[in-house]
Amino acid sequence: MGRTPCCDRAAVKRGPWSPEEDEALRSYVQRHGSGGNWIAMPKKAGLKRCGKSCRLRWLNYLRPDIRHGGFTDQEDAVIISLYTQLGSKWSLIASQMEGRTDNDVKNYWNTKLKKRLLAAAATDAAAAAAVSIPRRSRPPPAVAVPRPPPTTATLTTSLFPALAIPTVKTETYTCDDFLAPTPAPAPAGDPFAAADGSATSASAASSASNWSSADTVAAGEAEASFFLLDFCAAGSHDLGAAAGQLQQQLPGGYYYHALDPSLSLV
DNA sequence: AATGGATCCAACCGCAGTTGC
DNA sequence: GGCAACTGCGGTTGGATCCAT
Numbered sequence: 639m640g641r642t643p644c645c646d647r648a649a650v651k652r653g654p655w656s657p658e659e660d661e662a663l664r665s666y667v668q669r670h671g672s673g674g675n676w677i678a679m680p681k682k683a684g685l686k687r688c689g690k691s692c693r694l695r696w697l698n699y700l701r702p703d704i705r706h707g708g709f710t711d712q713e714d715a716v717i718i719s720l721y722t723q724l725g726s727k728w729s730l731i732a733s734q735m736e737g738r739t740d741n742d743v744k745n746y747w748n749t750k751l752k753k754r755l756l757a758a759a760a761t762d763a764a765a766a767a768a769v770s771i772p773r774r775s776r777p778p779p780a781v782a783v784p785r786p787p788p789t790t791a792t793l794t795t796s797l798f799p800a801l802a803i804p805t806v807k808t809e810t811y812t813c814d815d816f817l818a819p820t821p822a823p824a825p826a827g828d829p830f831a832a833a834d835g836s837a838t839s840a841s842a843a844s845s846a847s848n849w850s851s852a853d854t855v856a857a858g859e860a861e862a863s864f865f866l867l868d869f870c871a872a873g874s875h876d877l878g879a880a881a882g883q884l885q886q887q888l889p890g891g892y893y894y895h896a897l898d899p900s901l902s903l904v
Numbered sequence: 905a906a907t908g909g910a911t912c913c914a915a916c917c918g919c920a921g922t923t924g925c
Numbered sequence: 926g927g928c929a930a931c932t933g934c935g936g937t938t939g940g941a942t943c944c945a946t
Contacts, residue, residue, distance in 0.1 A: 654914075654940085677931065693932080694915070706913095729934060740934075745913055748936095 645677070645688040652688075655695055659685060663692055664700050698741045705737035709746055717743060717751060 655663075666683035676689035685692060698704075709717075713735060720731040728740035728747075735743065 652916075675931080688916095690917090690932085691915075697933095698914075726935065741914075744935075749912060 645690075649686070650680075650688045650691070651686045652691070655699075659687065660695070660700060663687075663695060667696055667700070694741075698739045703737055704739060704742075706742065709750075713738070714751060717747060718755070721747065 651659075662683050662685055666679070670682075676693040678689070680687045680689055680692050683692070687695075716735060717731060720727075720734060724730055726744075728744040732738045732740040732743045
């Protein structure tokens with residue numbers, strides 16, 4: 639037995655909204671709210687629309703606080719970061735971005751960001767092949783550091799200081815945190831897979847990360863890891879400086895990190 | 905100017921979770 | 926506890942627009 643339809647499809651209008659319908663919906667919601675009942679609302683507002691359609695139109699288009707298009711680089715970074723940590727939880731991601739809807743973020747990811755990541759991953763792979771660097775084959779760092787036990791601490795970063803993201807990391811980072819995980823085979827159909835068939839950091843960004851640090855997502859895969867490894871090996875524990883240098887050395891990449899300079903490597 | 909492919913994004917669909925009876 | 930109604934969400938679709946040829 640199928641699910642009861644939310645409305646009579648034959649009796650409701652579908653497709654693009656007219657300016658008159660928009661105005662009717664806007665004025666009704668602004669005067670009365672949705673009344674906690676989107677199903678009953680269209681009739682009260684004089685609209686021949688399904689309640690779900692009204693709700694979607696209001697949330698995604700008519701709400702006064704919505705911004706459309708023109709995503710900034712900072713917003714790109716936030717989306718990539720949150721996508722890596724949360725996966726396709728578009729509503730959750732959008733809730734951390736002022737004036738953005740889940741639909742907007744989802745569309746932006748699917749039409750632009752994902753392609754940008756794909757292109758960057760391809761460039762990355764070509765560059766790595768050109769210099770014949772054995773990826774993830776370096777010896778372990780000389781610095782032996784104890785890893786703090788995982789917690790559910792709130793992660794505070796410079797880009798979204800008040801964002802409470804469940805994370806398995808404490809706020810103390812170790813050099814180990816900047817190592818890419820053991821290369822896993824890419825899932826079937828992974829567009830970001832490396833030439834050898836292993837998953838890349840972009841794979842992770844596209845399907846929820848398995849990186850050990852929530853803040854080094856998609857960090858240019860091994861290049862970023864190696865850089866931070868060297869940084870640690872050189873004896874520096876200044877995470878803020880590491881982030882800055884990494885950004886300079888791998889410009890225009892798809893990596894993202896919002897390392898809080900107040901944090902430090904141990 | 906015509907056309908066909910690519911891109912964008914609003915809107916729809918169906919499922920899962922929540923709520924109230 | 927069971928059921929139906931409702932809400933919220935993520936995936937997908939299709940029409941409009943853009944752009945290259």
